[in-house]
Amino acid sequence: MTINGGxxxxxxxYVISGEVRRHSLCHCSDCRRCAGAVPVGWASVRRADLAVQGDTTIYRSSGDVERRFCAGCGTGLFYESESLFPGLVDxxxxxxxxxxxxxPTERIQLADAPEWLARAHLLPGHRRFPE
Incomplete structure (x- = not known):
């Protein structure tokens, strides 16, 4: 499997050239605040299966956690923690x-999910901006 992105x-x-070990939708407060979104999707891959071109900036959010993002536009890209996920990159x-x-294969950290998320599917939907 090959997945391209940026x-x-x-x-x-970047190019992912191997197996996605898990694809989680994370609801934790750290991810929510760092990404400004609920939930945040993370595809976990072996570090050796990820090739990155371009410069990223590191934000150490807690412990040995490194969140990498584009220094130019601020897009969040990668999450690494050798103590939590040795040899892997999300x-x-x-x-x-x-x-x-x-x-995605699972939803995680649901204890931190905002209560309204359970009812989000009941909101009106629009293919584009509403009239």
Whole structure:
């Protein structure tokens, strides 16, 4: 499996050339605050299976956690923690060129999910901006 992706401005591009071990939709407060979104999709891959072109900036959010993002546009891209996930990198799946390249396999950290999320599917939907 090959998955291509990158940041909003195009300065950082990546290729995943191996198996996606898990694809989680995370609801934790750290991810929510760092990404400004609920939930945040993370595709976990072996570090050796991820090739990155372009410069990223590191934000150490807690312990040995490193969140990498594009210095130009601020797009969140990668999450690494050797103590939690040795040899793995989590890639923000919203940055895949093809959003359907890999379907999420689980929802995690639901204890931190906002209560309204359970009813979000009941909100009116619009294919584009509403009239």
């Amino acid at each position: 940041c909003h401005c195009g300065a950082v591009r 890639v923000q799946s919203a940055t895949f060129d093809d959003p359907d390249a890999h379907v």
